[in-house]
Amino acid sequence: MGHGQQVAEKVARWPRVAAVFGASGGIGAAICAGLAARGTQVIHAGSRQGGGPEGTGICPFAFDLTDEASIAAAAEVMRDDPPEWVIIASGVLTLADGTGPERTYKRLDPAVMAEVFALNTIGPALIAKHVLPLMPRSEPFVLAALSARVGSISDNRLGGWHSYRASKAALNMLLRNLALEMARTHPQGVVVGLHPGTVDSALSLPFQSGLPEGQLTAPGDAADNLLGVLASLTPEQSGRVFDFRGVEVPA
Numbered sequence: 001m002g003h004g005q006q007v008a009e010k011v012a013r014w015p016r017v018a019a020v021f022g023a024s025g026g027i028g029a030a031i032c033a034g035l036a037a038r039g040t041q042v043i044h045a046g047s048r049q050g051g052g053p054e055g056t057g058i059c060p061f062a063f064d065l066t067d068e069a070s071i072a073a074a075a076e077v078m079r080d081d082p083p084e085w086v087i088i089a090s091g092v093l094t095l096a097d098g099t100g101p102e103r104t105y106k107r108l109d110p111a112v113m114a115e116v117f118a119l120n121t122i123g124p125a126l127i128a129k130h131v132l133p134l135m136p137r138s139e140p141f142v143l144a145a146l147s148a149r150v151g152s153i154s155d156n157r158l159g160g161w162h163s164y165r166a167s168k169a170a171l172n173m174l175l176r177n178l179a180l181e182m183a184r185t186h187p188q189g190v191v192v193g194l195h196p197g198t199v200d201s202a203l204s205l206p207f208q209s210g211l212p213e214g215q216l217t218a219p220g221d222a223a224d225n226l227l228g229v230l231a232s233l234t235p236e237q238s239g240r241v242f243d244f245r246g247v248e249v250p251a
Contacts, residue, residue: 014231015084015142019044021063021074021127022090023052027146027199030223031087032058038227044078065090065123068130075130082134085230088127088145092119093164101161113163120167125174128191132182140188142230143178147171147193147241147249154250172241172251179239190233193241195249196222217244 018035022028023045032045032053042059045052050062061077063070092115094100099112124145135141150161151168172193179191199222217225225244232246241249 014038015040017042017044017078017081017083018085018087019046019078019083019131021046021086021088021124022146023047023060024049025089026219027196027222027226028087028089029053030219031089031227033220034223034227035085042081042083044074044083046074065119065126068126071123071126072130075127075134078131079134082136083131084140085142086127086131086144087230088124088143090119090123091146092116101164103160105162108162113166116163117167117170120164121170121174124171128174128178132178135182135186135189137186138188140235141186141190142233143189143191144194144226144230145171145175145192147175147195149195149243149249151193151241152250175241176239176251183235183238188235190230190235190238192230192233192238193249194226194229195241195243196226197244 014035018040020028020032020035020043023032024047029052032043033055035043036055036057041057043057044059044061046061046063048062048064050060052058052060061074063074065071095112095115102108102112128143132143148164148168149155150165151172153169156165175191175193182189182191197217200216200218222244229242229244229246233242241251243249
């Protein structure tokens, strides 16, 4: 039994309605499955093509991180029965054309940086912009976005991966801002970043060689860990970033 499962056993209530943005990826699909297994009745599962996991209660929808209108339309569908948990499981490390993270400042390219920020920072911010107004003021809710330990400024000892690191650091700051703003009107809300570890997925595939044995986590195990962490968090912890063990990642 993983750490997340142990934590989750202490919690009696899982969301009745949830939304997962990025449900066609390995970890996003596993999060949908994990929520369904825990009794979540309605799971809005979003992907760029509108496909993704299948099952009872899964409601697929299409959205594009670079198209605010598509995000607004997705949120509007959820308005009458808002999700109690919103999980943003999208992001990019290697671009569609094969461009990977820069190992040196000499390879910085403004177009690449703009695309990475659009997908890792601006897209999640737009999702928050349109789903947070749906949250009731007097009830608990969770908004979580997948972040990364390499987004920590104080923990950065190797450098490199400039656009990816910077986009995740910016995401973490946005989540902190959102948490502070929502706390004024929604005191039971939780807004957090999540570091899932190195998950066996398309995102990490180009970087899996040479990993120490045991460091690569299956998507299902990663989802169980993250769901357990989310279920354990309180409003006092809003605005921070937590890893898959529930340990806070330094800013």
